[in-house]
Amino acid sequence: MALPQNQIPTAFEAFVNATSIDEACKALAIGDGTVVAGGTDLWVQKDEAHKTFGPRLINISNIEELARIEIGRDRIRLGARVTMSDILDNGDLGDIAPALCEAANKFASPQIRNAATIGGNVANASPAADAVVPLLCLDAKIELSKWDGKKISTRDVPADAFFSAPGQSVLAVDELITAISFEHPGTNPIARFFKSGPRPALEIAIVSLGFSARLAGGKLTNVRIALGAVGPTPVRARKTEKLLEGQRLTDDLKAAALDTLADEISPIDDVRGSAWYRQHLARTYLQEALHDAAQS
Amino acid sequence: MNKTIDREDIIGARVAKLDAPEKVTGRTRYINDMVLPRMLRAKIFRTDRVHAKILKIDTSKAEALPGVVAVITGVDAPDGKIGVIKDNPPLKKDKVRCIRDELAAVAAETEEICDAALRLIEVEYEDLPPVFTCEDALKPGAPVIEVDRPDNIAMAQDFSAGDIAEGEKASDHIVEGKYNVHYVTHCNMGVSCCLADISVDGKVTLYSQSQYPYIMKMDLAPALGIHPGDLRIIQPPVGGAFGSKLDVYPYEPICVLLARKTGRPVKLEFSREEEFIASPTRQPVEFRIRAGMTSDGIFTFRDISTLLNNGGYTSWGATTPYVTMRTCSSHYVVPHIRYSARAVYTNNPYAGSFRGYGNVQATWMLETHVDKMAEVAGLDPLEIRLRNANQPHSMTPQGSNLGCIDLVGCIKISAEKSDFLKKWNAYSAQWDNGERYKRGIGIATSLHNAGGAKIHKSDGCGTILTMDDYARVTVMTGASDIGQGSDTVIAQIVAQELGVPLRDITVINNDTALGPWDVGVHASRTTYIAGNSAKRAALDARNQILAAAEKQSNVTADQLDLRGGHVVQADNGEVVIETGRLLRQMHFAGEDAKLVMATDYYEPPTEPEDENHMGDMSAAYSHAAHVAEIIVDTHTGEIEIEKIWSVQDVGKIINLNGLEGQIEGGIAMGIGYGLHEDLKIEKGIVQNPAFRDYHVVTAPEMPPIDMAFIETDDHEGPAGAKGIAELPTIVIAPALGNALYNATGVRIDHPPLNPEKVARAIWERSNKNDAE
Known part of the structure; x- marks a missing residue:
């Protein structure tokens, strides 16, 4: 018995294979759209019924301008569909944003790195998102674009203000993430990224920690500390940053920083690890970062 | 002087697994890849409770969904149970005892329709008090899981030798310890999958990943209400089993029951999540x-x-x-x-x-x-x-x-x-x-x-060996190769006895209607037991060939050897005749015509406990x-x-x-x-x-x-x-x-x-x- 075509359950009513930002944003403006680039997490979430797709699937993988990495003198701009492998393969980013590259290198597996995009990692808004942690340390801005009826309008949201809850952000239903940008950190920044797990691939962070700073006259400046998987969103450890800012790294200060960090994060117990272990790892990683900073 | 051939030892050599080229090039066809004409897909409705009375299972909405061909529950199943002490009804009617329990199953035109139908099945439960640890389950008044076992003890074993008190007396140190080992599971790369096909007269063919196809007939038949002889197990290449397919688990009888109800071939395949939840674990x-x-x-x-x-x-x-x-x-x-x-x-x-x-x-x-x-x-x-x-x-x-x-x-x-x-x-x-x-x-x-x-009355394995007119050998063994490499080992053992190249040997092990009995692949037994059976069958065939060669030459059989596809003189390797040619002469000999065939059943010299x-x-x-x-x-x-x-x-x-x-x-x-x-x-x-x-x-x-x-x-x-x-x-x-x-x-x-x-x-x- 052949089944009448209209009775076979279908997921999508329309597929938009966008080749420009214009086209993608116009399709989004109609409503009920789901944007897909690498799809590495999106599809898993759909299969596990954690995410319902809209009937309009909008593919942005073929939008050329979203695939660009622009290294400016003052600012670095990564198109939203730049993949983790693109970041690793770029000749300049290793010096400019080593922690971001380290995160990309520890991101999922080589196959997934080839498909997964920086925009997707941000849009996914996972509390454990690997690439977001170094982006927070870089004071990155998320560029959001939409079709306002006449033209494309954009707004920049600081990465720090973008996430609101697990899987949720300030991204509106008609908005597309078009780029992630950050100020050129200058030469020789101190920047580290730590992620838990004994295996070199396919680990979801129990805790991740990013650290960046500059050392001027023996004092730490521009201190940024960000963590993944210790709260409902990736977070900055602002109290600890403030404690360290402008200070010389003494043993007492290091100890105080570790205690401050423990106070300002509130990890939970889950299947990947206990709150105790998350605190323990966060402390371990900050200790290592401060040790390295003192050496540099 | 004739050509000579040296003796070559293939035992102990480095040999590529016979199935490796097909596997590494992605050509191996697992059940998961198979499609039969008119085939339906099936999915199981599993409970989300751990201990509950089943009050009502309503499948009417699922049945009404277009594309659904059949929905079954325990009411549609024979009363036969599965498991080592037969305590597991494939479809549960009365009670839920753990999270994986199977309450209903759907056969439909596509997997997507099956999934949609599962969401339409409604069950009413009355939750029962659960128990999760051995300690709690052994307490007086603990909830009873299996009615026939009010003490909650499913199985007990006790052994003693010597006298512990004497041992204590002889001891200068006594060290005590407590160790709790955990749950793990097999993680087969090929998820559980089977395909059932039923003939007009009710005989069942089941394409299965089973590790014990011959005894499986006896274990599965009662759950289907049929005679074990009416069950044929075909075992295409298996994507890993590691012990997980040494018993009948509910999905296989369920698949057969759906095939019977619909009159069409039915394939049932687990999702990866199901594989984690609903396949067996290692015993904690x-x-x-x-x-x-x-x-x-x-x-x-x-x-x-x-x-x-x-x-x-x-x-x-x-x-x-x-x-x-x-x-x-x-x-x-x-x-x-x-x-x-x-x-x-x-x-x-x-x-x-x-x-x-x-x-x-x-x-x-x-x-x-x-x-x-x-x-x-x-x-x-x-x-x-x-x-x-x-x-x-x-x-x-x-x-x-x-x-x-x-x-x-x-x-x-x-x-x-x-x-x-x-x-x-x-x-x-x-x-x-x-x-x-x-x-x-x-x-x-x-x-x-x-x-x-020897956990069954026999721990044996059978072999049927035939040779064709070109000295190509077919070895039908009872032993299952679930990836461990036994087919290759069997081929090496046979090649050694018959003096033929490895590639001239075909090992067939995948059909209970063809192969002789074997107890199953477990207990590190296949090389030993199937290997011995294959060796004995090959020796029999070898003797048949050498006896024929003796007749043709002036050399006695005990002075002949088989090497490189030829009969040779054992002492100097001088070729007597090409083995294939000799086999053709034996075959086309009029009234004396003979095909080289050998059978063997090897029973190891062991005893059950x-x-x-x-x-x-x-x-x-x-x-x-x-x-x-x-x-x-x-x-x-x-x-x-x-x-x-x-x-x-x-x-x-x-x-x-x-x-x-x-x-x-x-x-x-x-x-x-x-x-x-x-x-x-x-x-x-x-x-x-x-x-x-x-x-x-x-x-x-x-x-x-x-x-x-x-x-x-x-x-x-x-x-x-x-x-x-x-x-x-x-x-x-x-x-x-x-x-x-x-x-x-x-x-x-x-x-x-x-x-x-x-x-x-x-x-x-x-x-x-x-x-x-």
């Missing part, structure tokens, strides 16, 4: 041990009791004590033994058989405990093992003659190659040196059956020793394995490639058990049913493995070989645990040694030291 065990020794470290007694969380139904997990008991009673010489096991019903998922059987659990416990005893006695880990090691041909307390074993050789060679003692002494002196990264080295050994295990667990149930026994050297990050608790040394008594190497592959694969699985894998079950519910949160070992973490083989040349095994497949999985985990102790002074009795547990234990130890 709570061990309690008291073990005594003299001041010289000579073992005096062992008193071991175990509780097994049986879960809601009884599969092979409850029988693992038969193997656990063997290690507890017979690994090292111990005069006084007491052992008990109780498998206790709970509302958890249930366990099946799993490579290494109860010995992975037993060896974790025993080899950790032996290291602790060594410390109490003031001996190093090698010395205590050597002082108590079993000697060749010794008789165990359970009545097994261990035959040509070499435990001492395994220990000595692994220690020598790894420079064990020097490192062990150096690393244990570094516990409190304040360094973040610490090295450790550890050893473990075990004993396992290596020539089958009696009611007191006495009996020499395996035709051979074997040992292995593993040494692991590790680096521990004492801050994060992460363990990196730097190197593993493996020494195993293999009897005789048949396929060196296959042997190394089995050892590497077994060790990967054992590392998973010891360090990473942990099926987390809370209140009866699996918390991590995905590879995302259930960490199997991946290629980059595999350490280099230095392998050595001891060839003890078993008197009964084919060419002297023993079974080898399970020991590699069994031994490595406690070697890692012992290495962790050597590195850090931290003991973790309950695996896995995951980073959090290790970090916490090290942190607690350093806090304790600070306080002191």
Whole structure:
């Protein structure tokens, strides 16, 4: 018995294979759209019924301008569909944003790195998102674009203000993430990224920690500390940053920083690890970062 | 002078697995790939409760969904149950006993329609009080899981030898311990899948991943209400089984019932999440041990009791004590033994058989405990093992003659190659040196059956061997090759006897309507038993050929040999006739026409255990020793394995490639058990049913493995070989645990040694030291 075509359950009513930002944003403006680039997490979430797709699937993988990495003198701009492998393969980013590259290198597996995009990692808004942690340390801005009826309008949201809850952000239903940008950190920044797990691939962070700073006259400046998987969103450890800012790294200060960090994060117990272990790892990683900073 | 051919030995050579080219090029067709005309897809509706009365199952909305062809519930199923003690109805009608329980099933035109139909099935329950631990389930007044077993005990085993009181008297030290080993699961790359097809007269053909197709007929038929003879099991290539397919599980009868109801072929395939939730686990065990020794470290007694969380139904997990008991009673010489096991019903998922059987659990416990005893006695880990090691041909307390074993050789060679003692002494002196990264080295050994295990009335295997007009050989064996490489070993053994190239041999093992009986692939038995049967059939065929050659030449059969596709003179290799030509002459000989065919059924010289667990149930026994050297990050608790040394008594190497592959694969699985894998079950519910949160070992973490083989040349095994497949999985985990102790002074009795547990234990130890 052949089944009448209209009775076979279908997921999508329309597929938009966008080749420009214009086209993608116009399709989004109609409503009920789901944007897909690498799809590495999106599809898993759909299969596990954690995410319902809209009937309009909008593919942005073929939008050329979203695939660009622009290294400016003052600012670095990564198109939203730049993949983790693109970041690793770029000749300049290793010096400019080593922690971001380290995160990309520890991101999922080589196959997934080839498909997964920086925009997707941000849009996914996972509390454990690997690439977001170094982006927070870089004071990155998320560029959001939409079709306002006449033209494309954009707004920049600081990465720090973008996430609101697990899987949720300030991204509106008609908005597309078009780029992630950050100020050129200058030469020789101190920047580290730590992620838990004994295996070199396919680990979801129990805790991740990013650290960046500059050392001027023996004092730490521009201190940024960000963590993944210790709260409902990736977070900055602002109290600890403030404690360290402008200070010389003494043993007492290091100890105080570790205690401050423990106070300002509130990890939970889950299947990947206990709150105790998350605190323990966060402390371990900050200790290592401060040790390295003192050496540099 | 005629051409001459030298004798070539293919036994012990490096041979590529016969199925490797198809597998690595992606051409192998698994059941998961198969499509039959008019085939439907099927899916199972599973409960979300752990213990509940089923009040009502309403399938009417699902049945009304276009594309759905049939929906069945327990009402549509015969009353026959499955499982080791027949306590598991494939479709549950009255009661839910654990999270995976099957309440209904749908057959539809597509998998998507099946999924949609499952969402339309409505069930009303009345929840019952659940019980999750053995301790709680054994309390008076505990909820009863199986009506016929009001004490919640599914199975019990007790063994004793000697007198524990006497053993205590002879002891200078008694060391006690408690070890809880956890849930893990097989993680077959090919998810569970079957395809059922029914003839007009009601005979059933089931394409199955079964590891025991012949006995499966007997186990499955009652659940279908048919005669076992009306069941034909076809076994296409299997994407991994490792023990998980040694029983009938509900999905197979369900698939057949749907095929019967719809009159169409039906395929049922698990999702990966289902594979984690609804395939069997390794049996978790709570061990309690008291073990005594003299001041010289000579073992005096062992008193071991175990509780097994049986879960809601009884599969092979409850029988693992038969193997656990063997290690507890017979690994090292111990005069006084007491052992008990109780498998206790709970509302958890249930366990099946799993490579290494109860010995992975037993060896974790025993080899950790032996290291602790060594410390109490003031001996190093090698010395205590050597002082108590079993000697060749010794008789165990359970009545097994261990035959040509070499435990001492395994220990000595692994220690020598790894420079064990020097490192062990150096690393244990570094516990409190304040360094973040610490090295450790550890050893473990075990004993396992290596020539089958007579758990049924027969432990045999049959072979039918035919040769065609071109001296191509077809070997129909009862033995299942589920990836372990037995087809290749069988082909090598036959090639050796018949003097034909390996590629001229076709091994067929996949159809109960074609092949002769075999007990199934388990217990490290296939090389030994199927190998012996194949060897005997090949010898028969060889004799037929040589007898015909004798008639044609003036050389007697005992002076002829078969080499390189020819009959040759044994002494000088001179060719007498091409074997194919001789076979054609035999075939086209008018009234004397003869085809070379041979059959054999090999029954190993073993006996089942009696009611007191006495009996020499395996035709051979074997040992292995593993040494692991590790680096521990004492801050994060992460363990990196730097190197593993493996020494195993293999009897005789048949396929060196296959042997190394089995050892590497077994060790990967054992590392998973010891360090990473942990099926987390809370209140009866699996918390991590995905590879995302259930960490199997991946290629980059595999350490280099230095392998050595001891060839003890078993008197009964084919060419002297023993079974080898399970020991590699069994031994490595406690070697890692012992290495962790050597590195850090931290003991973790309950695996896995995951980073959090290790970090916490090290942190607690350093806090304790600070306080002191």
